[in-house]
Amino acid sequence: MIVPPLPTELWRLIIRSATFTGIELDGPTYRIDDGWFTEFADLATDLLKTKIAIILVSRHFRQISSEFLHEHFFIDNLRSVSLADSLIESSPSGRGPCQTIKFVFAEVLSAASRTRMAPRLANLLRLCRN
Numbered sequence: 001m002i003v004p005p006l007p008t009e010l011w012r013l014i015i016r017s018a019t020f021t022g023i024e025l026d027g028p029t030y031r032i033d034d035g036w037f038t039e040f041a042d043l044a045t046d047l048l049k050t051k052i053a054i055i056l057v058s059r060h061f062r063q064i065s066s067e068f069l070h071e072h073f074f075i076d077n078l079r080s081v082s083l084a085d086s087l088i089e090s091s092p093s094g095r096g097p098c099q100t101i102k103f104v105f106a107e108v109l110s111a112a113s114r115t116r117m118a119p120r121l122a123n124l125l126r127l128c129r130n
Helices: 008-018 038-055 058-069 076-092 112-129
Strands: 073-077 101-105
Touching: 008 038, 008 058, 038 058, 038 073, 073 076, 073 112, 076 101, 101 112
Parallel strands: 073 101
Antiparallel strands: none
């Protein structure tokens, strides 16, 4: 596939538009309706597939779009806690995937899982610059 020679900034805008969830994460916060989380989680999950597909196009696209890959992070089970641990391990100096997280959703279902998740979530948030 031949990629048209467009400036990186333009590609970034195109990719941002293709993976936009409808929520401006860099903007002001506002009141959200009940049920918003479920809809947003479903949309973010679908868009994650798009982000992964874009990253696989080429090294150039990976370089441009990797900042969007982990912008929404959901912690709701032990598997996601393990993924959080891997992100923390891959970002020991604060550089890496944790830098690109903009929105963390943590759903705690029991007191036992809260006890296990809290320190890991705190470590993850400490490494996030956004």
